Amino acid sequence: MTLLDVENLWVKFPSRQGVFEAVRGVSFTLGRERLAIVGESGSGKSMTGRAILQLIRPPGIVTADQVSLEGVNLMQKTEREMRDVRGKRVSMVMQDPKFSLNPVMTIGQQIIEAYRLHNKANKSIAYEKALSMLEAVSIRDPKRVMRAYPHEMSGGMGQRIMIAMMLIPSPEILIADEPTSALDVSVQRQVLSIIDTLVTDRGMGLIFISHDLNLVADFCDRVLIMYSGRIVEVCDAKNLHEAKHPYTRGLLNSLPRLNAPRKKLDVLSRDPAWSEAPSVSGRV
């Protein structure tokens, strides 16, 4: 059951030095699965996520043959129509909750606002919904958290609150852009397992954007590896360690491993052919 179908997505930024192409001809489909988009900085992975939600503002130019959500092409929607899609049908969790939560509003106010934007509900219903959502993300004292401000929360809690806020309108797809990169290792596990539970229980599609290959190998079902704006390899997560493309192999080999010590790490030598080759399609 295909939730999202992206075909030939391009994101370009005209600048004084010429046109910078952040995403070059990316195509993939997303079902009720966990899809990872992996790449280093500058690979275009975050831009892809934002382009799906039409969050790229001029002078950025987004073109695609289609970006279809259950058959409806989002590229043809107006900004007003997109506002109905964002949050309600496709939601996004970003890297650092410090920068995505409004510092001058209490958490309760923000979650309630998120809920009431997409549902006609009075404040008390919204409040109850918000409480139950906070409990769903394993926050132990939801009433206290509702009254608190974002700066009083730790990184892990902030991220869980973001997830609560983003999932309260019950979207069909969640785009998570490096959701655990700013968190400590032990907290990462917690947050990932929460995302895991929620996505599975609700039958959502998940696009997980990350630079961490090992993390996505564990957590996701399918992996798209991006380099220089293109997809260079598509594989199942469980087969990631047998990946064939030299870039993917290079990335895997350059990671230090606790259980496989080496004197020197393999250094990736970038072949210009990788960015010339056409994008591999991730469409199923």
Place this chain on the structure above:
Amino acid sequence: MTMLTIENLCVWFGGGRDRVDAVRQASFHVERGASFGLVGESGSGKSTILRAIMGLAPNWSGRISVDGQPVTKKRQKGFYKTVQMVFQDPYASLHPRHSVDQVLGETLHLHGFRDIDARVVKLLDDVGLGGKFRFRYPHQLSGGQRQRVAIARSLAAEPSILLLDEPTSALDVSVQAEILNLLTDLRLEQKLTYVMVSHDLSVVGHMCEQLAVMKDGEIVEIMDVETLRNAQARHSYSRELLAASI
């Protein structure tokens, strides 16, 4: 031959009611030529220990001695010729308006060297940057290149000990591999002693022979890397950290 000894180090910020103890009674020592890791999560105090050693933390108590000499509250001139530091964020550790040549030249000048030109060339060479980077500005360099310049700067004084504060956490994986390899090479060539802070156990496992695990300002365990690899950590927190990292 012990190069660095830390005994009962306490570091705190603020005073009275607002006092925050960042490091509590930390003790460890590092042999000459060894590479020692400090791991822990954010807020564990690991970076604070490095800053205290360098003299960047105002309130500390305990004993720090470098190469047998105890360190006083106000660092003596020779101190910075023995101990140097590489910072975490390559985007923040270079002055935005100074070229690479100015950065290295100034450092060499401050340490009293005369043959500045020749040394700048050699330093750039040692870190794998060619002459064409010499007159570039930080915004014209990539993250990995900036970090190389930061490493060159720390080597300018010909130190014996390098304190590395998460030197690769702000870098891409492929660039991290290059920098870690560079650090490994430099340690061998110049017979340096490293104290490396990281939250990434696999990086510490790769670079260090011994490590201390920190939690909430305290060292909970000191172990060999072998112990880490064989998952034989004794303290429960170390085990948790290890489990979460795999």
Place this chain on the structure above:
Amino acid sequence: MAMIGLWILILLVMIAVGAPLLAPHDPFAQELGNRLQPLWSEGHILGTDSLGRDLLSRLIYGSRITLYIVGLVALIAPITGLLVGTVAGYVGGWTDQVLMRITDIFLAFPRLVLALAFVAALGAGIENAVLAISLTAWPPYARIARAETLTIRSSDYISAIQLQGAGAMRIITKHIWPLCISSLIVRVTLDMAGIILAAAGLGFLGLGAQPPSPEWGAMISEGRQFILDHWWVAAVPGMAIFTVSLAFNLLGDGLRDVLDPKDSEK
């Protein structure tokens, strides 16, 4: 728009430099028979003032005075502010407190009142006017410089150079000043309009340039009495002040767009 401002200012400088060549008449030459001639008169494009002096020539020579005042203040005020602000911000502690309280004292003085006091004490004249304006103009620069220094001081690159054994002097002059300069330049340019008006105001009150000096503010003051029938005597220098102030504002806005965004990069 900033370019327009720049061109006007370049024109101003050229006029000031080439005054002897450009002015059709001697700015001090009185022709009482030819007083208060209107615009487009024979030999006097902008007319003459109450003593028959050619307004165009006085305007041209007046530009020199304007540039002199503006130039001096633009040097003294920001440099003093930079010194005080960066030292206060970097050294901190008591030095910071003392310097900032001194800054506050000077900030509390209204410019014209202080100028009056100065003139009463030292006598009227351009130099004293410049001094009075500078003394009230430097505090905002000190504040800006201090604020920037506080932000910069906690950066890793400052820590790094401290670890090489650099002293406070070197750090302040070679590391902090280069980063403060651009915001100061923007601020100076935007302040220029105010400084010109202040100088004109002092001239208007008779506290700045003394007659027969063709300072624009003094010219407005002289023309005040004739404003109903011979409006151009006051309006012409007024337009000059307006144009130069506008030019500085346009230039300042443009400079801010160019310099500030780069400064706010991470």
